[in-house]
Amino acid sequence: MTETINLGKALNHGLRRALENDPKVVIMGEDVGKLGGVFRITDGLQKDFGEDRVIDTPLAEAGIIGTAVGLAIRGYRPVCEIQFDGFVFPAYNQIVSQVAKMHYRSKGNVRLPIVIRIPFGGGIGAVEHHSESPEAYFAHTPGLKVVTCANPADAYSMIQQAITSDDPIVFFEPKRRYWEKGEVDLAASLDGAYPLHAARVARPGSAATLLAYGPMVKVALDAAAAAAEDGRELEVIDLRSLSPVDYPTIFESVKRTGRAVVVHEAPGNLGLGAELAARITEECFYFLESPVLRVTGYDIPYPAARAEEEYLPDLDRVLDAVDRAFGW
Amino acid sequence: MSRIKEFNLPDLGEGLTEGEILAWLVKVGDTIELNQPIVEVETAKAAVEIPAKWAGVVTKIFHEAGTVVEVGKPIISIDTDPGAGPVADPAPASVASAASEDPEAGLIGGPAPGGRTAVLVGYGPRTTSAKRRPRSGTATPATNASTATPPAAAAGIPAAPPAMASQDTAAPVRPAPAPVVATIGGPVLAKPPVRKLARDLGVDLATLIGTGPSGSVTRDDVQKAVAQAAAEPDLTAAPALNGAAEAGSREQRIPIKGVRKLTAANMVASAFTAPHVTEFLTVDVTRTVKTLEKLRGRPEFAEQKISPLLLVAKAVLLAIKRYPMVNSTWSGETGEIIVKEYVNLGIAAATERGLIVPNIKDAGRLALPELATALNDLIRTARSGKTPPSDMAGGTFSITNVGVYGVDTGTPILPPGESAILALGAIRPTPWVHNGKIKIRQVTTLGLSFDHRIIDGELGSKFLRDVGAFLSDPKTAMLTWG
Numbered sequence: 001m002t003e004t005i006n007l008g009k010a011l012n013h014g015l016r017r018a019l020e021n022d023p024k025v026v027i028m029g030e031d032v033g034k035l036g037g038v039f040r041i042t043d044g045l046q047k048d049f050g051e052d053r054v055i056d057t058p059l060a061e062a063g064i065i066g067t068a069v070g071l072a073i074r075g076y077r078p079v080c081e082i083q084f085d086g087f088v089f090p091a092y093n094q095i096v097s098q099v100a101k102m103h104y105r106s107k108g109n110v111r112l113p114i115v116i117r118i119p120f121g122g123g124i125g126a127v128e129h130h131s132e133s134p135e136a137y138f139a140h141t142p143g144l145k146v147v148t149c150a151n152p153a154d155a156y157s158m159i160q161q162a163i164t165s166d167d168p169i170v171f172f173e174p175k176r177r178y179w180e181k182g183e184v185d186l187a188a189s190l191d192g193a194y195p196l197h198a199a200r201v202a203r204p205g206s207a208a209t210l211l212a213y214g215p216m217v218k219v220a221l222d223a224a225a226a227a228a229e230d231g232r233e234l235e236v237i238d239l240r241s242l243s244p245v246d247y248p249t250i251f252e253s254v255k256r257t258g259r260a261v262v263v264h265e266a267p268g269n270l271g272l273g274a275e276l277a278a279r280i281t282e283e284c285f286y287f288l289e290s291p292v293l294r295v296t297g298y299d300i301p302y303p304a305a306r307a308e309e310e311y312l313p314d315l316d317r318v319l320d321a322v323d324r325a326f327g328w
Numbered sequence: 329m330s331r332i333k334e335f336n337l338p339d340l341g342e343g344l345t346e347g348e349i350l351a352w353l354v355k356v357g358d359t360i361e362l363n364q365p366i367v368e369v370e371t372a373k374a375a376v377e378i379p380a381k382w383a384g385v386v387t388k389i390f391h392e393a394g395t396v397v398e399v400g401k402p403i404i405s406i407d408t409d410p411g412a413g414p415v416a417d418p419a420p421a422s423v424a425s426a427a428s429e430d431p432e433a434g435l436i437g438g439p440a441p442g443g444r445t446a447v448l449v450g451y452g453p454r455t456t457s458a459k460r461r462p463r464s465g466t467a468t469p470a471t472n473a474s475t476a477t478p479p480a481a482a483a484g485i486p487a488a489p490p491a492m493a494s495q496d497t498a499a500p501v502r503p504a505p506a507p508v509v510a511t512i513g514g515p516v517l518a519k520p521p522v523r524k525l526a527r528d529l530g531v532d533l534a535t536l537i538g539t540g541p542s543g544s545v546t547r548d549d550v551q552k553a554v555a556q557a558a559a560e561p562d563l564t565a566a567p568a569l570n571g572a573a574e575a576g577s578r579e580q581r582i583p584i585k586g587v588r589k590l591t592a593a594n595m596v597a598s599a600f601t602a603p604h605v606t607e608f609l610t611v612d613v614t615r616t617v618k619t620l621e622k623l624r625g626r627p628e629f630a631e632q633k634i635s636p637l638l639l640v641a642k643a644v645l646l647a648i649k650r651y652p653m654v655n656s657t658w659s660g661e662t663g664e665i666i667v668k669e670y671v672n673l674g675i676a677a678a679t680e681r682g683l684i685v686p687n688i689k690d691a692g693r694l695a696l697p698e699l700a701t702a703l704n705d706l707i708r709t710a711r712s713g714k715t716p717p718s719d720m721a722g723g724t725f726s727i728t729n730v731g732v733y734g735v736d737t738g739t740p741i742l743p744p745g746e747s748a749i750l751a752l753g754a755i756r757p758t759p760w761v762h763n764g765k766i767k768i769r770q771v772t773t774l775g776l777s778f779d780h781r782i783i784d785g786e787l788g789s790k791f792l793r794d795v796g797a798f799l800s801d802p803k804t805a806m807l808t809w810g
Contacts, residue, residue, distance in 0.1 A: 125451025176453035286524035
C-alpha cells in the first residue's frame with residue numbers, strides 16, 4: 001500500500017497509527033486538536049480519537065511537558081507538540097531537569113516514554129522564534145534521545161518508533177520539508193523498519209562524505225548530484241539520530257572517502273558539527289586527507305526572513321566546502 | 329498560462345479561515361495598478377484593505393459585498409494584458425491546479441506567491457528546486473582558493489553575510505587558513521594518512537623534501553624515499569663489529585637523518601650515476617680582488633657585502649652563455665640531454681643542519697648588483713634555516729666555495745640533475761710570474777667537476793679556462809663577453 005504523500009502527511013499517518021495501536025498514546029499541544037496543528041500534522045486526529053486523546057493545551061510549554069511527565073509516570077505515552085522550535089525554551093527546564101533525569105534518578109525504575117515533537121529550522125520565511133535549530137541543546141543532555149527525519153518514509157516509521165520507545169525522545173521535524181513528497185508504505189510493520197538510531201547512507205559515493213540531518217539532507221543530496229556532474233561522487237549520510245549518533249556508519253564512510261563535510265543549519269559554534277568533527281578526527285585521524293569541514297548557519301541569532309537565504313547553508317556553500325576539502 | 333489571473337482571498341492572519349467582504353473599492357472594467365487597494369475584508373481580528381497583486385483591468389468580481397468567503401477562494405479576476413485584444417482562453421487559472429489531493433492556492437500546504445508553499449506563519453518554504461551558481465573549476469587547491477575567490481566563499485565555512493558583517497556583534501568572517509609554507513628546520517607538513525604511511529614504512533618525515541601543497545610531504549615523497557633507501561646500504565642495520573661494546577662508551581652515535589641523510593642520498597645517487605671528471609686551474613685573481621674593492625665603493629653595492637664569490641658567479645654565468653651544454657641534464661628516462669636556457673645557480677651553503685644547495689632562479693638575467701643582492705639573501709636565508717624547499721629544487725649549475733675554510737680546492741660531487749659544479753679555493757698571496765717577473769699575486773685554484781656523459785674533456789676545459797680568464801681580468805672579460 002505504497003502511497004506518494006508529503007512528509008507532514010506521513011507524520012499524520014504515523015501519529016494516527018500510534019493512536020490506533022496503543023490506547024495509552026495521547027497527543028497534546030497548542031492547537032493540535034480542533035485546528036489540527038499550525039502545520040496540520042495532527043489534522044483530523046481529535047475528530048477521530050476525541051478530546052481526551054488529542055488535547056488542546058494552554059499556551060504554556062512548561063505545563064505541556066510537566067503534564068506529560070506526570071502522565072508518563074502513570075503509564076501514558078504522551079506525544080507533545082511544541083508549536084515552533086523557538087517556543088521550546090519555557091519547557092527546557094522540564095525537559096532537562098525532569099524528562100532527562102527521571103530514569104536515572106529512580107535507579108531505572110521509572111521510565112518516561114515521552115515524545116516531544118518540535119518543527120525546527122528555517123526556510124519558511126517566518127518571524128522570530130519560528131526558524132531555530134535548537135537540537136544541540138538537547139543532544140548535549142544525557143538522558144534524552146534526539147532524532148530527526150528527512151523524508152516522508154522515515155517520518156512515518158520514525159514517529160511510530162519514537163512513540164513505542166520507552167525512553168524520552170525529542171523528535172525534530174524539518175518544517176520546511178513538510179511538503180516534500182515521497183513514497184511511503186503505510187502498511188509496513190514497525191518490526192522490519194530501519195532502526196530508529198541508525199544513520200542511513202542516503203547516496204553512496206567515494207570522494208567525500210557529506211554528513212547532514214533533517215532539512216539539510218536535501219541540500220546535501222542536491223550538492224552530491226551537482227558534484228557528480230563534475231565527476232566527484234559524494235557520499236551523503238542522513239544521521240537521523242543525533243543522540244545517540246550512529247558513529248560506526250560515519251567512521252566506515254569517512255575511512256573510505258578520507259574527507260568529511262558536516263552540514264547543519266544551527267550555528268557552527270559548538271553545534272553537532274563540532275562534536276562530529278572531533279569524533280571523526282579521533283577515530284579516523286590516519287584516514288583524513290583534509291580536516292573535517294563544517295557548513296553551518298552563522299553564529300548570529302536567526303536572521304529576519306528576508307535574509308534567511310543568505311544564512312541557510314545551500315548547494316553552493318556545500319560545494320565550496322567540498323572543493324576546499326580537496327585543496328588539502 | 330492565461331493572462332486572466334484570479335486573485336484568491338489570502339490568509340490574512342494566524343488561523344484565518346474566512347473573511348467577510350465589506351466593500352469593493354473597484355468595479356468590473358476598472359483599470360487598476362499594482363498594490364492599489366481593491367477590497368476591504370473583515371476578519372475575526374480586523375478590517376483590512378487588500379492590495380492588487382497585478383496591474384490590469386478587472387474582468388470579474390466573484391462575490392458581492394457582505395458575502396463571507398473562505399480563504400483561498402477566488403474573489404476577483406484581472407486581465408493583466410488588456411491591450412492584447414480579446415481573450416483567447418478564458419479558463420480561470422485555478423481550474424488547472426495541481427494534483428487533486430493538494431490544498432488549493434492560499435490554503436496551508438497549497439501554492440503561495442513566489443514559488444512557495446503557503447503556511448500559517450511566514451512566506452512559506454520554496455517549492456522551487458535548488459539552483460547552482462556557475463563555478464569555475466572543481467578541484468581548487470587550498471592555496472589557490474584563498475586567493476582566487478573571497479575567503480569566506482572559498483572556505484565554505486560560516487562567515488557573516490555582508491549586511492551582518494558590519495555589526496560588532498556579528499560573527500567575524502573566518503578567513504581561509506593562511507597557506508603554511510614548509511621551511512627547513514620547521515615542523516614537517518604532512519596529512520595524517522601520509523604520517524601514518526611514513527611511520528609504518530619507517531621513514532622519518534623530517535628527512536624528506538615535500539613536493540605537495542605548501543611544501544607538504546606527499547605519499548609519493550614517502551614512497552620515493554623508501555625506494556631510495558632500499559637502493560642504499562642500510563648503515564643502521566649493519567651487524568655490530570667486534571669490540572663495539574667496549575668502544576661504545578667512546579663513540580658518539582648520531583642518527584642519520586635530516587639534511588645529512590638527504591645529502592648522503594643525493595651524493596650517492598650522483599656519484600654512482602654520473603661519471604665524474606674533475607679538472608683544476610690555478611689562476612691569478614689579483615685583478616678580481618682589486619675590482620671587488622672598487623665595486624665596494626660604488627653606490628650600487630653600498631648596502632651589499634660582496635665577496636669573490638660574486639665575480640666567480642658572474643664568470644660562470646658568462647661562460648655558460650658561451651658553452652650552454654655545461655648547463656644541462658642527462659635524462660636517462662627519456663633518452664635526452666636537456667639543455668637549459670636559464671641558469672638556476674646553486675650555491676652550496678653550510679648550515680647548522682648540514683649542507684644545502686639553494687639556487688638563484690634565472691640568475692643569468694640578473695645585473696651584477698641584483699646578483700649580489702640575490703647571493704646575500706640566499707646565504708642569509710640558508711644560515712637562518714629558513715630556506716624553502718622550492719629554493720632547493722631545480723638547480724642547473726652549482727658553485728661551492730670551499731676556499732672560505734682555507735683549503736686550496738676540492739673535487740666536488742655533482743648535485744643530482746646538474747652536469748657541472750665549480751669549487752672555489754682559498755685566495756692566497758702567492759709568488760707568481762707576472763709580466764715576466766716573480767711577484768706576489770693573489771692566486772686561487774678552481775676545481776670543476778662535470779658529468780662526463782655530457783661534457784667531454786675539451787668542453788669542460790674550455791669552460792674552466794674561460795672562467796679563469798674572467799677572474800684574471802674581469803674588466804676585459806666583461807667588455808668582451810658581457
